[in-house]
Amino acid sequence: MSVPxxxxxxxxGTARATVVDRLLREHPGAVAIHHDLRAITRGLVTRTVRDAGTTLERTLIRLEHGCVTCTVREDLIPQLLRYAGRAELLVVDLWDCVEPRSVAEALDHPGLDGDIRLTGVLTAVDAELMPTDICRGELLTEAGKPGAPGDRRYLAEVLAHQIEYATALVVPETLPAPLPPADRGDLDLCRELLGHLAPITPVTMPGEPLPPLAGPALCAHELAARVDPATAQLPCASHTPAADTVVWHRTTPLHPARFFDAMDVLATESVRSRGRFWLSSRPDRMLAWDAVAGVVMVEDTGPWLAALPEHDWHTVPPARRLAAELDWSADHGDRVQHLVLTGPELDHDRIHALLDGCLLAPGEPATCLDDPFAEILDLDTAV
Structure with a gap:
């Protein structure tokens, strides 16, 4: 029987350690493995293995290439297999800046099925820090949390991806109970914001039971489909006292220059926005929008399903075909504008008017348009 x-x-880090401690207490025989990456830019990693009451080992590791991927491949997986024979549950305590997707996908390997199985991806969130950190537009290196030499990721970007990929979110009790009113307000605000960012993900608040972890193995492909642009389960429109989520969904192509000019407004007026869109100048390519704390990333994610020959559709994953079917129209296939923006006091009508003004007008030519996105997209047009 494989070990979960x-x-x-x-x-x-404090919130995460609190959750790990609780897992070790509540699962007798559980073992936690943690890699301290503070010196990873020098190729050094400190591995700590512990149970509920004892540090079993602490080892300094020198990696040939200092990065999270090398740490997982060269040390984490061998250690998980080493302890699988003696632990009831294996807890991987990920370093601050590590996004769980890369680790989950490394563990989803046929050769590991008989020994270990991934059963949960929990993200721990500090109720007091989260509302501020999701707005911090600084690099991880500037915050002292790089994951590798030359790490160009942003702090708020990593936090958003940790929240959105998780199968469960945990807000631990890090202050003495009962909480004073101001701290209870932090908890309420944090839960409200998590409901905007990841509305279908269960949230465990202080005093509530943690999710069960003894179930079947999770599929990395299914986890990825929840967040990948073509298949993402994007939030619906909602309004709460602290934030609004606005959804814009259209089936007309965007004028590239007008949409490019609107990018700054969309990114700076919202805290988090994401989705997929299509430009009149690139009718066959699905483009992804990913913005947090004023930092925008636009990416070519490949062809729309409607741009593929029908006899090639069987090569596309089922989740991709299902998502395309939900968006399908007789005129445009699965080509669609689907953007979701979250932030405080967002003006639904103003955002819709701004984006509607970026659409190609009736009779406006779709070709021979200046495309400012050419400067930021290195398109590989091969299907």
């Missing part, structure tokens, strides 16, 4: 493995991610 739970990943515990989180930018907030």
């Amino acid at each position: 493995v739970a990943l515990v991610a989180g930018l907030h």
